[in-house]
Ligand SMILES: *[C@@H]1O[C@H](CO)[C@@H](O)[C@H](O)[C@H]1NC(C)=O
Ligand SMILES: *[C@@H]1O[C@H](CO)[C@@H](O)[C@H](O)[C@H]1NC(C)=O
């Protein structure tokens with residue numbers, strides 16, 4: 001009977017490509033990575049779990065399910081029990097076990113995750129701004145006529161086309177994406193598909209339905225085939241979709257690629273698990289070519305969050321297997337937290353090498369107050385500010401919207417341009433899009449920290465990346481582009497620094513030398529992305545900043561000071577990314593400088609770092625594909641070949657000015673053995689966690705100084721403290737008993753038919769993760785609270801997201817997002 005059911009489940013999962021509906025209220029789900037060739041049904045039945053089907057497009061990844069057991073990890077518990085039995089050498093425990101085939105197992109949690117935030121901004125005070133605009137600016141008559149002629153020639157009869165200044169701007173001439181010349185060649189996105197990963201897509205809108213691509217669409221929040229907007233606030237995705245693919249007809253305006261297909265994946269209308277998000281990132285990836293993502297972790301200047309390992313795997317899987325191996329294209333909005341000192345390198349989605357990060361400029365070509373800067377930003381394009389926003393389609397049969405803004409509105413314009421490029425050259429690989437984008441971007445003639453990348457022959461700035469996207473230039477370049485060779489990479493060994501970071505303008509520098517032989521050995525010809533993974537302990541993370549100097553003297557500001565970031569966490573195996581070194585050779589000395597510019601009591605130390613160079617291979621035939629990431633990729637800090645970096649305290653340098661020769665620095669090499677270094681070397685524990693040292697007492701007090709003596713004699717103190725200790729022990733025992741009972745109850749409820757003994761004494765294994773998990777939960781709760789405050793009223797009288805719950809943060813249907821305040825400078 002069981003077998004039959006299982007067979008039926010297996011068959012149904014093969015027959016229907018539609019995802020198994022998941023109900024997190026009644027079930028627990030486990031994402032499981034099995035050894036190649038192992039049948040998931042065998043493992044799930046051995047573990048007494050149900051097999052729910054494959055995990056999206058990830059090979060050997062599956063979903064197992066069981067009834068909900070609050071706070072209980074079925075697989076992890078089984079693993080611990082097996083481990084314990086094996087340690088005890090219990091009879092039969094050395095036989096092969098299903099768990100031996102499990103490479104990774106992750107219970108899917110909804111409440112642990114940080115919320116994914118839509119990157120729109122509150123609409124500017126539209127009426128007022130429009131009035132200002134009309135009074136202050138006269139459209140150029142000849143340009144207005146040209147717009148009318150253009151529309152006529154292209155047979156665009158859409159009523160708001162003339163308002164869509166981002167497509168053709170007749171007020172600020174030249175401030176548009178320069179697409180009309182592309183359309184005039186008949187290039188309109190045919191055969192391209194963009195998936196809008198967002199809060200839904202109104203496929204019944206008259207402006208979208210003809211281009212709607214149902215096959216690539218899914219509602220991951222309510223588990224239906226169509227991503228129909230259902231919450232009052234589910235408008236963002238539809239507006240983004242309109243920017244890309246609004247149909248040329250008599251409704252609203254047109255999309256950048258108005259003959260392309262557009263799919264919708266609804267993921268933002270409730271919190272989704274990592275497994276489901278991973279499925280979404282690869283959904284229909286043979287046919288969905290471009291994934292447009294206008295969201296990310298909160299832009300409050302305190303979050304430092306990125307995709308979990310399953311999602312990171314899905315993105316690597318997407319670029320390797322999506323689009324028949326040419327690679328899925330992920331376009332991400334860079335984030336709206338500039339006013340909060342936020343920096344897109346603190347967002348693990350935008351700073352992924354697999355995503356194209358798009359920032360904003362406004363209709364006057366100015367830098368809008370919200371658009372973040374960072375070394376991972378590739379390009380910018382138009383969005384809200386200076387009194388207007390993006391005009392697009394809205395939810396409803398025939399409804400338009402004139403206030404779409406934030407970097408949310410910028411990302412989809414680039415996704416639309418990419419759809420045009422795919423029409424003329426469907427063979428472009430995922431990295432070719434990045435090359436073409438960096439090569440053709442038009443420099444924004446505004447002040448910014450522009451630096452010439454000599455190897456690339458292009459200027460880069462942290463505010464604008466390589467400049468603004470020009471549709472005409474991109475499509476022309478795409479027509480004749482020859483694909484770059486496969487991706488190669490070079491990883492430096494871990495550089496151990498273990499040295500306090502001096503405060504003030506000085507920094508702590510560490511250099512790694514990369515030789516031509518190393519890169520030849522890595523089959524790496526020229527650079528594209530550079531990433532630096534690092535560990536820095538600090539009592540206040542926001543005080544830190546980090547620069548990376550390439551051998552040529554290009555400076556990437558990997559991290560910048562963030563005034564709101566009070567976390568006592570430092571950087572823990574965090575990876576920063578830079579696109580500023582594109583096309584450099586990579587050969588020579590690379591220097592990382594960590595600074596703590598605020599002179600105060602919050603101090604820290606630079607533990608270690610590792611440089612990774614990514615780029616084009618020398619010999620394509622020798623190049624293999626990158627293995628999928630694991631959670632242990634950075635666990636090899638202390639391997640034998642880890643070397644001690646040439647560490648020095650740098651002399652003060654002007655930011656942005658290449659420091660040039662590292663021999664300017666006062667060299668202060670640090671020992672290989674951290675335990676034997678000078679007294680300034682901090683201990684392994686982070687400052688925030690370190691306990692006060694236990695002093696050895698020589699005075700007449702029973703306990704050292706921090707403990708009060710109550711003015712009593714040593715003997716009385718012994719008595720008082722002895723009693724106190726007994727009370728503490730008693731309370732601890734009581735707590736232990738309570739936890740024991742709880743566990744026992746959980747076990748009974750688990751319908752677990754293993755006849756295992758209780759393993760409470762083995763809890764040393766579980767204790768530490770438990771604490772860490774608790775910390776995480778609390779942090780997530782804080783983030784939610786921060787969110788609820790800034791909840792969006794927008795044009796809805798009933799703004800959602802008022803609640804600020806900790807424990808209940810996993811409730812479905814709750815909206816948590818944050819919008820930036822009404823634009824200030826943009827309105828002047
Ligand atoms: C904009 O497109 C036109 C062709 O329509 C082209 O001549 C012009 O160079 C483009 N502008 C830029 C800045 O590339
Ligand atoms: C669209 O794709 C189909 C199938 O690959 C191809 O036959 C057709 O020519 C393409 N159309 C355009 C306009 O590129």
Ligand SMILES: *[C@@H]1O[C@H](CO)[C@@H](O)[C@H](O)[C@H]1NC(C)=O
Pocket residue numbers: 511513588589646661662663
């Ligand atoms: C690079 O660093 C090494 C020591 O790590 C040093 O010997 C060498 O002179 C440096 N090269 C340059 C060009 O500065």
